[in-house]
Amino acid sequence: MLFLKKNLHIGTTLPEGTMFARDGAPKSIHFFSTPLESKYLPTILSYFKLPHGLMKAKQVADTLHSCGKPADKAEPHMCFSSREEMARFATRELGVSGTRVATTRIHGHENPSSMYVVEHITQLNSNVVPCHPMDFPYEVFYCHRPKQVLSLRVQLKDLKDGMPRVMAIAMCHMNTSDWDTQYFELLDGEHGEPICHYMPTNYVMFY
Template sequence: MLFLKKNLRVGTVLPQGTMFARGGSPKSVNSVSSPLESKYLSTILSHYKIPHSSIKAQQVADTLRSCGKPADKEEPHMCFSSREAMARFATKALGVSGARAAITRIHGHETPNTMYVVAQIAQASNNAVPCHPMDFPYEVFYCHRPREVQSLTVQLKGLKDGTPGVTATAMCHMNTSDWDEQYFELLGGERGEPICHYMPTNYIMFY
């Protein structure tokens, strides 16, 4: 889902196999009141009957560790199990009166063989709060406000028949000077240049 911003143009064909849909089993309703902190790991595992030595338990532990990272004034972040709380955090972090939410929408049926071509590009904002779903027994999102970003809405059409395909949200990191070298080797770019990524259907972006 990563690409160089300079390569985002009308007519650009996305790599074969690019898929935006994200499925998975339905999440349980949040019925445990334990905060999203590592010290409550055993309580959460016991409540949801997750074996302590399982891969799922490790995923839950990793999520709690990410959610418990110290506060950062430069890039505020927080985990949420409530959509309303996410919107309040985004509104405050963005310094706006009411944050708008954007998600990627698929129009029609997507398959691994679907090929997309960029039909239209529109800038949404130079300030955004993306929220990523985390591995957890119930719905939990990690939200943060990264610095020096640009959010976009990209209309994609089916390459073969030109029918409406996807209204995709994308985020571009405008300064990648401190990114790992592997990203530039992967994309054939130069350190510091803007790198973007599309957001799957289960991500939410506030702007």
């Protein structure tokens, strides 16, 4: 889902097999909520009957670790299990009276053999709060306000029949000077140049 910003233009063909659909984080049958802190890991694993050795248990531990990182003034972040709390966080961090929401939407059904072509590009905003679903027994999102980014709405059509298939949200990181060299080697780019990525369907972006 990564690409160089300079390669995004009308007529760009995405790699075959590009898929945008993602399942949302699973929700528990019985509502369960506890602070998203590592000290509550035993309580959460016990409630959902997850033995410590399971990969799912490690994913829960990793999520709690990410959510519990100290507050960063440069890039504020928080985890939420409530969409309403996510919206309030975004409103506060963006400094606006109300936020708009953008998500990637698929028209019809995806096919692994489908190929998409960029039909239209619209610039949205540079002041955004993206929220990423985390691995957890119930829905948890990691929301943050990244610096030096640009969000775009990209209309993609089917290469074969020309029909509109995906309205994708893309996030471009404009300053990648501190990124690992492997990203630029992978994308055949120059170190520090803008890198973008598409947001799957289960991501939420406030702007």
